[in-house]
Each structure stands twice: as structure tokens, then as C-alpha cells.
Amino acid sequence: MELDRVNVHYGAHHAVRDASMVVRRNQITAMIGPSGCGKSTVLRSLNRMNDLVNGARVTGGVTYRGQDIYAPNVDPIQVRRHIGMVFQKANPFPKSIFDNVAYGLRINGMTDNLADRVEQALRGAALWDEVKDNLKKSGLALSGGQQQRLCIARTIAVEPDVVLMDEPCSALDPIATVKVEELMHELAQTYTIVIVTHNMQQAARVSKYTAFFSADLDEAGERYGHLVEFDDTAKIFSSPSDQRTEDYITGRFG
């Protein structure tokens, strides 16, 4: 995917200015930066999730495999089918484990071999062994870490290309976090992953590329977010080009 000078407004507030970066296939790309610098906003612009936010407006180019996802003939629901999303707080439906995973499959008419598809998705999310004897149990009865993996299973069941993750581990304990991080590495063999994280160590551990965002004040004193630096994760964390990145990763601000 490619972002070309992406700008996002919420009503009159110009929240993100001129963010340009690429998202490489089958790699994990992390977005880091202090609170309010627009990481989630930019993430949501990658699958038109901002369309669902009142007053949000995205301008600039977002292309997926060369196609402008904001072009008038593009159906946002199809965009989200190819570019799925996992949220900060696991949000299983009040349904059985099976039906949680089958939900998107049914909506998208992917009901041939439904049970196999559900199994594959649960295996892909490293949850199958823990739930295979309890598929009728409510998704809400699982632990937090299991719920997040159920949400990952639900997302990958419809076979997206890209999985966007908005702070997927921030509500998890360290053991569940390690499981989801290990899972990300496995998922990256099949999917392209973009993760927003507050946790710099997590970005350093899991990602190949990192985008560092920051927030500044404009001439009118309004806060806006922007992309400071995008590079290999190893470079961002060892010898960043920009002093602001250096200050952030060494804990001098943010």
C-alpha cells in the first residue's frame, strides 16, 4: 500500500498533515509516536474506517495494489474485506466462538466448507487447540488474550491481504502479549500487517519497518500530527535520521 500526502480532518480540526509512507507486502510495519499524533487516524485511513467517523475527511492518496481506495467507484465494504482490522479492546460478538468466526464468512457468502474455514482461521490465530472442544461456548467467556486471538481469527477468516492492528496488546497481560506477538510473526508469512503500538519495545521486536509520528503546533496554535520518519525498524532504533525520533526513542520526550 502507498500513502501519498494523506491529510485527515475531523470537522475543522486538521488532525494529520501530509503523511506519506509505504506498507510492504508480507511485512510488519509499526506506527509509533506520542499520544494524539495521529497513529490510529492514519491506520483507519488505510481501510476507510474513518468513513464511519462523523465529520472525518481524508484527502491525499491511499493506494492498495495500485488502486486508489477512495476512488468513487470503490465500495468501502470491499476495501475492509481485503484490509481487515483488529482493535485495541477485543470485541467478540455475544455469540459462540464458532459463530464469531463464521460471522464474516456468512456475510460474505463464503459458506462452502464453513466448519473447515472456521477451523483454519482459529488455527491461524493460534487458538484452535484451546477452543476446539468448546466451539459452542460464548466468545465472551474466553480470557482477554483468547478474545483478542478470536478477533484475529474473525478478521483472517475472510482471507484479507492486509491486517491492521490498533494497539492489539494494550489490554493484555505480558504472557498474552507474547502470544499475540508470536502470532504476528506467523501471520506475516501470509498477511501484510500494520500495527499501531504505544510500546516501543514491541515495535522493535515485531516490525520490519517503523513510522514515527509526532505532534506539533501550527501557526494558529492548533495541534496536528505528522509523520517524522519512516525507515527500517533497525535503523529507526539504532541511528534515526531525525533528532525528534532520537529524542523519542531514547525517552527524552513523549
Ligand SMILES: Nc1ncnc2c1ncn2[C@@H]1O[C@H](COP(=O)(O)OP(=O)(O)OP(=O)(O)O)[C@@H](O)[C@H]1O
Ligand atoms: N473520532 C474522532 N473525532 C474527532 N477527533 C478525533 C477523533 N479521533 C481522533 N481525533 C483527534 O485526532 C488527533 C489524532 O488522534 P489519534 O487517536 O489518531 O492519535 P493517536 O496517535 O492514535 O493517539 P493515542 O496514541 O493516544 O491513541 C487527536 O487530536 C484526536 O483528538
